Amino acid sequence: MAVYRFRISFEDYDDVIREIDIKSNQTFKDLHYAIHKSIGYDPEKSSSFYVSNDHWIKNEEIAYLPNERKISRGVSLMENAKLSSHIDDPHQKFYYIYNFDKPFDFHVELIKILENNPTQTYPLVFKAVGEAPKILSNIIGSPDEITGDEDPDFLEDETILIADEDELEALNSDTEEGEDEEEESDEFSDEFSDNENFDQDDYDRE
Known part of the structure; x- marks a missing residue:
């Protein structure tokens, strides 16, 4: 054979x-x-x-x-x-x-x-x-198989960027300006709302 x-x-x-x-x-x-x-x-x-x-x-x-x-x-x-x-x-x-x-x-x-x-x-x-x-499928486990407190390997290369003091100050300044604009907008809205409640009879008498 x-x-x-x-x-x-x-x-x-x-x-x-x-x-x-x-x-x-x-x-x-x-x-x-x-x-x-x-x-x-x-x-x-x-x-x-x-x-x-x-x-x-x-x-x-x-x-x-x-x-x-x-x-x-x-x-x-x-x-x-x-x-x-x-x-x-x-x-x-x-x-x-x-x-x-x-x-x-x-x-x-x-x-x-x-x-x-x-x-x-x-x-x-x-x-x-x-x-x-x-x-x-033989080398990567399912999510249920990933245990422990450590992050998965693919997160090890993650880079965290931290802003310096000047950048933080600029960010805070932008935030404060934004808050001031919101306050002015709210005051204008309140004033406009008060005007909406005027009495039509008072207007006619004038």
Whole structure:
């Protein structure tokens, strides 16, 4: 039985690489789980492999946890699809999308075909280079998880500006002038209000 060695790399983080050996009769679900065991992501997310050409153009889809639309369309399922049934080229490529809600895109390429080693348990990680990028939901807690008296880190750089004495004096002067204007306005309003209460008969007698 043949063993496939796949090189898996992030499309946007090409310095992060995994090489995984897996038996030809194992499924795409086995490869899916092996990838996420090697990079530390949760495998229980809707994801898909796409049979691709040398330019990473997506063709047939092989899905894990597909939505209803894909199911009704008859999409192939990872748990039922053996790797050997989709290998037509010694350098076969698959475009792989993990977690359609917050997707990461990968390039998966067959780089070597080996003999099965009966003493090995497959799949296995042959090579690991670089650390996978963190997923936001894994590194930022919810507001309920933020405890303690300290401010969150993003407040540490906050700058507080303190006015000097001249600026404070100018501010106080502006405030006093504003108060004087309000008092004059109130006196004028009272006087005008008194005039509004004049007796119409007195006016006629004049």
